[in-house]
Amino acid sequence: MDDGRDFSVNILSIDVGGTHIKALANGQSEVRKVESGPSMTAAMMVEAVKRMTADWSYDVVSIGYPGPVVHGAPVKEPANLAPGWVGFDFAAALGRPVRIINDAAMQALGSDQGGRMLFLGLGTGLGSAMVVNGRVEPLELAHLPYKRKRSYEDVVGLRGLRRIGKKKWRREVSVVIAQLANALEPDYVVIGGGNAKLLAELPSNARLGDNANAFLGGFRLWADSASADQAWTGAERRIVDSPEEIVLAAAAEFYLQAISAVGNAGVFRVALSGGSTPRGLYELLASDPTWRTHIPWYRTHVFWGDERHVPPDHTDSNFRSANDGFLASVPMPQANIHRVHGEMPDAAEAAADYERELGDQFRLAKGELPRFDLIVLGLGEDGHTASLFPGTRALWEKQHLVVSHRVDQVAGDRITLTAPVLNNAACIMFMVSGVHKARALAATLEGPHEPDHWPAQMIKPTRGRLIWLLDRAAAQGLSAPNKG
Numbered sequence: 001m002d003d004g005r006d007f008s009v010n011i012l013s014i015d016v017g018g019t020h021i022k023a024l025a026n027g028q029s030e031v032r033k034v035e036s037g038p039s040m041t042a043a044m045m046v047e048a049v050k051r052m053t054a055d056w057s058y059d060v061v062s063i064g065y066p067g068p069v070v071h072g073a074p075v076k077e078p079a080n081l082a083p084g085w086v087g088f089d090f091a092a093a094l095g096r097p098v099r100i101i102n103d104a105a106m107q108a109l110g111s112d113q114g115g116r117m118l119f120l121g122l123g124t125g126l127g128s129a130m131v132v133n134g135r136v137e138p139l140e141l142a143h144l145p146y147k148r149k150r151s152y153e154d155v156v157g158l159r160g161l162r163r164i165g166k167k168k169w170r171r172e173v174s175v176v177i178a179q180l181a182n183a184l185e186p187d188y189v190v191i192g193g194g195n196a197k198l199l200a201e202l203p204s205n206a207r208l209g210d211n212a213n214a215f216l217g218g219f220r221l222w223a224d225s226a227s228a229d230q231a232w233t234g235a236e237r238r239i240v241d242s243p244e245e246i247v248l249a250a251a252a253e254f255y256l257q258a259i260s261a262v263g264n265a266g267v268f269r270v271a272l273s274g275g276s277t278p279r280g281l282y283e284l285l286a287s288d289p290t291w292r293t294h295i296p297w298y299r300t301h302v303f304w305g306d307e308r309h310v311p312p313d314h315t316d317s318n319f320r321s322a323n324d325g326f327l328a329s330v331p332m333p334q335a336n337i338h339r340v341h342g343e344m345p346d347a348a349e350a351a352a353d354y355e356r357e358l359g360d361q362f363r364l365a366k367g368e369l370p371r372f373d374l375i376v377l378g379l380g381e382d383g384h385t386a387s388l389f390p391g392t393r394a395l396w397e398k399q400h401l402v403v404s405h406r407v408d409q410v411a412g413d414r415i416t417l418t419a420p421v422l423n424n425a426a427c428i429m430f431m432v433s434g435v436h437k438a439r440a441l442a443a444t445l446e447g448p449h450e451p452d453h454w455p456a457q458m459i460k461p462t463r464g465r466l467i468w469l470l471d472r473a474a475a476q477g478l479s480a481p482n483k484g
């Protein structure tokens with residue numbers, strides 16, 4: 001199946017249904033399927049999928065789940081399969097990062113043709129979702145009362161079809177389509193699901209969906225992450241409930257950038273930052289078996305966005321903050337760790353030394369900028385990022401890749417990558433959590449353009465992605481929290 005995009009990440013898309021489990025990976029031409037039914041548990045599904053895709057290679061997995069999914073996880077057992085799905089660790093069982101979405105929402109995403117679309121899936125159950133200008137929302141209309149104490153699903157799902165026969169069922173389907181379209185006012189209705197083919201005719205605002213679109217929807221779930229080299233299209237903002245969720249989202253991005261960089265160039269070069277939220281990321285990468293086993297550590301080279309003028313064993317050292325509990329405990333060769341030598345007596349000398357190291361590692365010609373695959377950044381309460389502090393000359397440095405400078409606000413010397421280097425990255429990921437960051441975040445993202453006061457405003461990759469991973473506490477001052 002071709003979505004017209006180049007997925008450098010291999011995605012396995014699984015459509016979990018009441019009668020079949022189907023799977024397709026991008027790059028494969030044939031959908032594989034196995035029967036499911038009311039006795040199928042999550043563990044059985046995983047085993048069946050592993051068996052039928054044993055000869056396929058894939059890096060990540062999408063699952064269309066036949067029940068409600070909130071914040072990426074099933075919250076109710078499926079109506080038409082055995083229990084045992086809520087709380088199941090799909091990533092551990094499949095040994096890959098997994099994104100889960102409601103099955104109807106996944107197919108709706110793959111069927112999207114713009115505007116307002118109502119998707120109805122006529123299968124064992126009744127799937128429902130809307131897509132409005134590219135954003136998908138699952139609906140769960142199936143179990144609402146329809147008539148005579150029966151739900152919509154009781155009548156137009158498989159049970160209804162068997163009970164009332166094809167002729168009456170067809171009539172009921174047209175009534176249901178008309179009713180729901182009246183309530184939700186879509187521009188068009190797409191009818192998918194295994195039983196859609198039994199319909200004799202369709203209302204004028206409806207079209208038949210293609211069940212293969214379920215897989216395409218699964219590919220699209222990872223599509224943003226898979227195309228790192230896209231042109232600047234504005235920042236992506238993701239607002240989650242807690243710092244722990246920021247860390248989970250960051251780990252998935254880290255992994256995707258790593259495998260796509262290694263897939264493209266054989267090496268993944270990442271610049272880390274200090275701070276407590278990124279430290280959570282490092283600890284997770286080192287301890288969670290999914291990331292620990294699947295990140296290509298031997299091909300990962302680690303650098304730093306900035307450093308304090310202290311030796312590597314100092315508690316203030318950004319190197320130390322990433323080394324303890326992370327770099328020291330993953331199978332990464334020492335030679336892949338490129339730290340700033342903060343122990344050098346002169347900070348300017350440490351900056352020059354680091355600039356040389358970048359030149360060697362990235363094989364730079366004179367005047368060329370390194371292109372990191374990923375740079376992890378934090379945001380200070382005063383709006384600084386890396387060690388680009390408000391009102392300092394370092395903000396405007398254009399000749400050097402690395403500079404050192406005295407920062408009065410912290411009464412110390414700092415060594416930092418310069419803005420042109422940061423902005424040349426393929427992907428920049430800010431991790432910002434806590435109410436104490438709310439003011440700086442709002443000023444940076446929505447205030448007037450004053451980079452001298454709010455240096456993080458300078459960060460706009462010239463040809464790469466910019467992701468803001470935020471928690472609600474940090475995002476509370478934003479007026480348009482969902483805007484890119």
Ligand code: BGC
Binds near residue numbers: 066104123126140142
């Ligand atoms: C579930 C929905 C699902 C649909 C189709 C219904 O029973 O509640 O979440 O989308 O079946 O599988």
